[in-house]
Amino acid sequence: MQEINKERKPLIVAFCCNWCSYAGADLAGSSRLSYPANVKIIRVPCSCRVNPLFILKAFQRGADGVILCGCHPGDCHYTTGNYYTRRRMSLLFSMLDYLGIERERTRVEWVSAAEGAKFSNVMNDFAKTINELGENKRLEDLRCKD
Amino acid sequence: MQRLENAVLSKAKELLESGKVSRVLGWTKGEFCYDVSPCVFNTVDELKNFVYNGFCGANLSKYLINESKKEGKIAVFLKPCDTYSYNQLVKEHRIKVENVYAVGVECQGKFDIEKFYAKGVGFVASVEEGLTEVKVNGETVLNRNDVKLERCLVCNKKHVAGEEIVELNEKLPSDSDRFEMVKKLEAMTADERFAFWKKELSKCIRCNACRNVCPACNCTKCVFDNPNSEVSAKANATSFEEQMFHIIRAFHVAGRCTDCGECSRVCPQNIPLHLLNRKFISDIDKLYGEYQAGEDTTSKGPLTSFTKEDAEPSDAVGGNK
Numbered sequence: 232m233q234e235i236n237k238e239r240k241p242l243i244v245a246f247c248c249n250w251c252s253y254a255g256a257d258l259a260g261s262s263r264l265s266y267p268a269n270v271k272i273i274r275v276p277c278s279c280r281v282n283p284l285f286i287l288k289a290f291q292r293g294a295d296g297v298i299l300c301g302c303h304p305g306d307c308h309y310t311t312g313n314y315y316t317r318r319r320m321s322l323l324f325s326m327l328d329y330l331g332i333e334r335e336r337t338r339v340e341w342v343s344a345a346e347g348a349k350f351s352n353v354m355n356d357f358a359k360t361i362n363e364l365g366e367n368k369r370l371e372d373l374r375c376k377d
Numbered sequence: 378m379q380r381l382e383n384a385v386l387s388k389a390k391e392l393l394e395s396g397k398v399s400r401v402l403g404w405t406k407g408e409f410c411y412d413v414s415p416c417v418f419n420t421v422d423e424l425k426n427f428v429y430n431g432f433c434g435a436n437l438s439k440y441l442i443n444e445s446k447k448e449g450k451i452a453v454f455l456k457p458c459d460t461y462s463y464n465q466l467v468k469e470h471r472i473k474v475e476n477v478y479a480v481g482v483e484c485q486g487k488f489d490i491e492k493f494y495a496k497g498v499g500f501v502a503s504v505e506e507g508l509t510e511v512k513v514n515g516e517t518v519l520n521r522n523d524v525k526l527e528r529c530l531v532c533n534k535k536h537v538a539g540e541e542i543v544e545l546n547e548k549l550p551s552d553s554d555r556f557e558m559v560k561k562l563e564a565m566t567a568d569e570r571f572a573f574w575k576k577e578l579s580k581c582i583r584c585n586a587c588r589n590v591c592p593a594c595n596c597t598k599c600v601f602d603n604p605n606s607e608v609s610a611k612a613n614a615t616s617f618e619e620q621m622f623h624i625i626r627a628f629h630v631a632g633r634c635t636d637c638g639e640c641s642r643v644c645p646q647n648i649p650l651h652l653l654n655r656k657f658i659s660d661i662d663k664l665y666g667e668y669q670a671g672e673d674t675t676s677k678g679p680l681t682s683f684t685k686e687d688a689e690p691s692d693a694v695g696g697n698k
Contacts, residue, residue: 283628284600284608288619304685314683320679321630321693322660326448326624329562329656331571339690369571372617 241295241361243270245354246285248278250308251343252300254289258347266354270298277301278339279312283323285335290370295362296336300353303341332369335360378430378506384543385429385454385482389461392452393421398478399449402440411501415440417451431506434487434526436639438462438472445473453477456484460538461635461671462592467538468674469633471595473634480537486521486529486547491647493524507543508549528638528651531555537672555636556659558652579617580646587640587650589596593630593670600625614643627653632661632680635671645668664688 253274255372261264270327279303289297299320301313320323322337340353389401405416405426413432417440418424436459444451455463460481466472485508493501496637500511505512520528531553536542555562562570581664588594590599601609601622608621627650636658640650661668665679665687 250629253473284621284625287617287624288607291617304687310535311683314687315680317687317690318680318683320690321664321688322657323624323628324690324696326653326656326661328567329570329653330574330620330624331567331569332620333567334694344572370616370617370620373615 239265239313239355240269241358241364241366243267243272243289243296243298243354243358243361244294244303245272246275246281246299246324247272247342248280248301248308249274249276251302251306252278252350255300255342255346255350258344258349260347262347262348264351264375266351267313267358270354270358271370277307277309279309280306281316283319286323288368290336290367291372292375293367293371295364295367296338296357298338298357300340300342300350300352303343306343324345333363334367336367336370337374381483381543382429384545386424388480388543389418389424389452389454389543389686390421392478392480393418393424397450398452398469399549399551400444400451401427402437402444402451402453403427404429404435404437404454409501411488418445418610419472429482431485431511433505434492434639434642436462436590436592436637439590439595441472441477442466442595445476446475450478452480454538455536456487457480457534457577458484458635458637459534460536461534462637462671463671464674465633465635466595467593467672471501474545479539481536481542481544482544483542483544484529486525486532487525489526492634493519496523514653516611525640526642527649528636531557550676555558558649558656559655559659562652564657574620575616577648578623580648581619582623583619583648584645584685585621586643586645587605588626590643591630591634591639593633593635593637594626596629600629602683623650623653626650626656630654631657632678633656633667633670635669650659655671660693664693 247256256272278299281299301316304313307313323335324334341348345377392398401418406428407413411432413428415435415437437453438459454583467474484504502514509521511521530549534549535644632652636649644650662678668679
């Protein structure tokens with residue numbers, strides 16, 4: 232048993248908005264579409280709720296990739312939340328890139344409640360990217376490592 | 378330059394004597410000629426310590442957040458770059474404008490004391506300022522541009538606030554590109570950039586001076602002071618800690634940063650912190666149109682507005698669509 236557990240699987244944190252992407256994940260589940268088990272979903276009221284600090288702290292706590300999913304622009308439950316998300320994340324990701332942190336580790340995707348298949352595809356694709364990148368070394372916090 | 382200092386001082390005296398204001402916010406002499414610090418003057422008598430010279434780099438606008446809430450009117454002297462911060466604070470309703478009498482003062486670029494040392498001057502006892510040259514300790518003559526703060530070398534700011542302006546038209550325009558270093562960094566590979574920032578940010582001692590001095594960074598409750606946030610640690614333990622602090626610090630003022638350069642001026646470790654802020658400014662300019670925070674007191678900031686056609690985060694790296 233120990234041998235199996237030794238192989239480290241990359242950890243992926245997915246922030247999903249309550250109204251679209253979280254329901255999209257639900258639909259993926261009820262449609263029996265699979266996505267990697269190392270994707271950990273955190274439900275947020277709106278993609279706009281995600282503060283840059285959330286993303287950085289996810290990396291601190293051992294995430295190797297962070298993906299933020301929200302309603303398609305124009306479909307936000309709160310009308311305009313995801314438009315602000317889009318601007319913020321554009322700047323944040325560009326800043327991470329500027330500091331030399333692999334930009335593939337962060338992603339924003341718009342997934343509606345009807346797009347179970349898209350949710351599964353996005354997660355599989357993202358997990359593949361993170362697998363190739365391997366462990367997050369540039370934004371790690373040694374105090375949080377085993 | 379002495380002429381300008383006298384003009385500013387007489388303005389301060391006039392305002393206090395006439396009773397137009399009850400206090401004056403300016404700069405006061407320190408023990409040495411270069412340790413000038415911000416100060417509130419209550420009486421004409423106290424003004425004997427008032428100075429306005431090349432070491433008055435401090436941006437006074439942030440002090441108005443508290444000072445303008447006190448009783449009586451306060452006069453404040455604002456350099457061109459400070460007027461942008463002042464406008465930004467007015468826009469955010471952080472200053473009680475009716476209690477402030479803003480006076481714009483001309484600026485020929487402020488000094489960086491480290492650059493005097495780098496030029497081989499061991500101790501700066503006195504500086505005679507000229508428009509293009511400065512005479513240190515009565516003997517060494519240096520080019521003014523060689524001892525200016527980095528932010529002053531690329532400055533082309535004008536007065537955008539102030540009821541009156543003290544100006545003698547003794548300044549030189551600048552034609553340098555403030556984004557030069559940002560572009561240079563963007564052109565590097567990710568590994569080189571990581572190495573550059575690791576070298577710079579690992580010097581950080583988390584003294585929080587950059588946060589405390591920044592006029593845009595003015596929340597009464599700061600995330601970095603919240604003991605439950607787990608980010609309030611004052612010591613850097615890992616590269617995460619320092620990157621996190623500086624990304625978040627710069628992000629919290631993105632779209633509101635006027636590029637006054639105070640963060641880099643006060644950094645005891647000489648980290649080029651303005652490069653992080655300028656990266657955000659350059660990205661905002663490229664993605665959402667040119668925007669100068671603090672140019673006016675009414676326009677919407679780039680992060681508090683949007684268009685339906687904004688670039689997607691996946692395409693927006695480096696500010697390129």
